[in-house]
Amino acid sequence: MLPSQSYVNISFFQPHAFLMIGIPGLEAVHGWISIPFSSMYTVALTGNCLILLAVSRTPSLHQPMYYFLSMLALTDVGLTLSTLPTTLAVLWFDHRLIGFNACLVQMFFLHSFSVVESSVLLAMSFDRFVAISNPLRYAAILTNSVIIRIGLAIVARATISLFPGPFLLKRLNFCPDKNLLSHSFCFHADVMKRACADITVNILYGLYVVLSTVGVDSLLIVLSYTLILHTVMGLASPRERVRALNTCVSHILAVLIFYIPVIGVSMIHRFGRHLPHIVHALVAYVYLVVPPVLNPIIYSVKSKPIREAMFRMMLKRKDQG
Secondary structure, eight states, X not given: OHHHHHHHHHHOOOOSXXXXXXSTTOGXXXXXXXXXXXXXXXXXXXXXXXXXXXXXXXXXGOSHHHHHHHHHHHHHHHHHXXXXXXXXXXXXXXOOEEEHHXXXXXXXXXXXXXXXXXXXXXXXXXXXXXXXXXXXXXXXXXXXXXXXXXXXXXXXXXXXXXXXXXXXXXTSOBOTTOOBOSSSSOOHHHHHTTBSSOOHHHXXXXXXXXXXXXXXXXXXXXXXXXXXXXXXXXXXXXXXXXHHHHTTHHHHHHHHHHHHXXXXXXXXXXXXXXXXXXXXXXXXXXXXXXXXXXXXXXXXXXXXHHHHHHHHHHHXXXXXX
């Protein structure tokens, strides 16, 4: 009995740490690559924080549309901070180790913020549908209490969906010689492939989370815009049609910027095993870094109230300095 127990204890292995990687094949120029990455992280944090400050300090922006935009900006800040420490540590200092538990924590927050972003984009499409199809009751339908409940439901959904992930990974037996990750951060699909055990449950769990969150959200967003188009086409004046659709342009761009890389990452992890490692890395960076950078730029360019409020914030800060 004792020998078999001893064998079980020895055969079960979990690494103390994983070894991360930056851009495969370009390790010699990581210092130079860190410059655009640092710039993008700075733009993402600055732009999204400016949006949060602009909305919170401008009474005219205390409307449902801008509350949802604040949720998107806050989510982008969280998504940026989830990957920034390890990515810059690898690129700047070649610090490639991440503890096993720290990896699971990062994975939880990274995927949670991704699910939250998908849910916020869905909520924003609902906001546009109500604003266009029922403008007279817009404020009565999307009251502050309703928006707060939507926000809490979004956070609860992400937490409940992603909570089992780390525990499903901790039960696995890992290979001692397979501790090299494919990125400078921890992805669920990447970490589970380092195991020397049956990962069928993890694969099914990952598929369920993707389909029940991002998959459902994308279908509902398409449905929302189908209903929006139906409503817009019923408007008598062409000018009114253009004006109504113009209020959706920023959101449509944000949806495309988020969902196209999400689809790319999912497809590559499942069907692109034979692609070069650099392709996996670049698609993952586009998915995690580009949306938080572009969202504040898109909304500041397309939304005049946001743009003016952000300029006022910057000028006020300059005057105080």
